[in-house]
Amino acid sequence: MTLFVSLILPLLAIWLWWPVNPLSKRQRRWRMGVSIGLALLGLSFATLWRMDVFSYSVEAWIQLVFGWVLVMFVLLLAFLLLREAGWLLSRLLPRRSGLAALWHGTGFNHGAATVIVLLATLGIYNGLKPPQVHERDLVVPHLPKEMDGLRVAVLADLHISPVKRTWRTQRIVDATLAAKPDMIVLPGDMADGGLEDSGRFAEPLALLKAPYGVWLAPGNHEYYYDYSAWMAHFRQMGLGVLENQSALLTINGRKLVVSGIGDLAALKPTSYMHGGLAPDMQAVVDGGRGGDVHVLLAHQPKQARAAAATGAIDLQISGHTHGGHMLGFDRWVVAPFNHGYVRGEYRVREMALFVSSGVGQWDGFTARLGVPSSIDVLVLRSPAESTEQRRSVLP
Template structure:
């Protein structure tokens, strides 16, 4: 199945690049030798760019030096975002193309004389004989002016106009989405009524941070923006719900260092996401403790007025470190309020079975790149926001960073301050 999936993905990627080459390069190139050179150059570029993207994705696993990973990441990842929106924009122009081409009218050419038109009889008209004029020296010919350039055909003009429109729209979209990520996450607030929460804990605030994705592009400055935003909110507790890193402690330890400045009265907690296991979860868990965060590995602690539990991500199952809800929640007093930290929203069904009041998750990025939210909805019960499943509420953060392309469109990054409300208040 993996081989079939990879082959299908490669075919799709190849087909998309061919379509972009056809519309942006082949259809807009002029005829003749110059056009052939443009088509060859475009074909070379649309061969190199996807190879660069694939290499950027695999560079960490292939053990490339971190400086080389950083060098490959920007062009490789940004091309994927640009390819997405360039393809969507070109597909949108297809509706206008037939209309624009139909509006063309062929220029009318002068009609030739009819074949049966009478021809004057030269024999009936005497031709006067004039004496031959003396020959005069011929004036030198003036140099011929260069012929004006041939205007492009209607089809070529339409193709160039639509390709330029699509390119401008795609570039503007990616530029906006990149600026959104580099600007840092915004802080949002949501109030969640929590069953069994005592009156004294009413208004308890949890800062939920997910999917920071430190890596070759998002580094120390990104972490500092997040830490400053979280500390400015002055939460009672901080919960980082997975996918903090995309790389090793050796490469990204300095980027994670600002997390040491996180401050909350009741502590800073962490649960693993699937990307921690790709990078090596054990070294990161050790380093996270050094930074002052408390990992909840299928564990539970008592906070003022409720139980705070955390389970490992399902990605840890391949390493014998998967989620264990029984260990984290099995022996707890269900008359107490409970909050569960679990990276993936799909873990909500186990949370419901164990009587959890609220699950805090991330993982989806809210889709990150529209229309990615439609795809994310196929694999996750909730893509973003607050929903209820049975007696359990699920809140899914859009995440504070970005994976792959440092671009977000239609899913602004966020840090969420969840305010717990007591039903007794």
């Protein structure tokens, strides 16, 4: 898929300059050459990455450069579609026919190319900088009054790698602990690369502590890099690894079940996968019997429909989408591939679904524009308590 996308990039580079006037043949060839060269740079980095001849410590940086080029061409495609739509519209308005020359003018294209490079670079910076804490109330069906106000910190999609060094992981851990959560959950994609390449950058996660535990479920990226080794490493760090498993917690005399389910990636195995287990919803439902409220950690929000259909899950917490990365891209590209779930709160039948924008993202597409990374602190609210609060403010 990555190589297929890369092969389209030279065509976009040609499209950028082909209709632009006034340009001499030499000027047009020079501009096309520069743009095609940038496209081929992305293709060459994608090829180096797919050759799999480097250690992941090098490969992660190759992915980052490829991602930077790819973001530029995603923005370029959006610009080209806008430019041609504007050009066609101006052609339909004879009295304003001069606008057609503006849309295909050199100044307009030079300005757009400059903005695209700057936006792509800003997007990479936004993707790599540490996230802020964002707190929000979330009403959870069947949550007992005794658990109202429970604070759950969500650290989705850390994607720890040689690009995202130890200092970044430490900043995330420090900010999370400062928020004083009652429980911390990590719904998948904790790290990229093998344990030997990225393990040392994940060490600060061992410092995560909360009164009701730190729990994680696997994501698709764990399946790509020695799944068993990573899960064992997380357990050694004192994290509660839930692989189609459940934990029963007693909170103020009531029972909360937190479960973790295998990722959907296991249902479509590829040559890049190295271990992992398929999701087992029935095992999760069975493990939650006896609880007053059931919270499911499922990396991909697409699992929400199956979870809600059981009638046994009250809240699903997911990641995977990275919030959609960029405004526009989130709704038109990311949402259709995830049943419409991109970020924030949803209701699926009687179940609450929360999709985190994530604290990180894969190095191969790490840009964020208008969709910041986030350490989410969910303050769980009981429906009964919420009803009482609403009544108290009525005149």
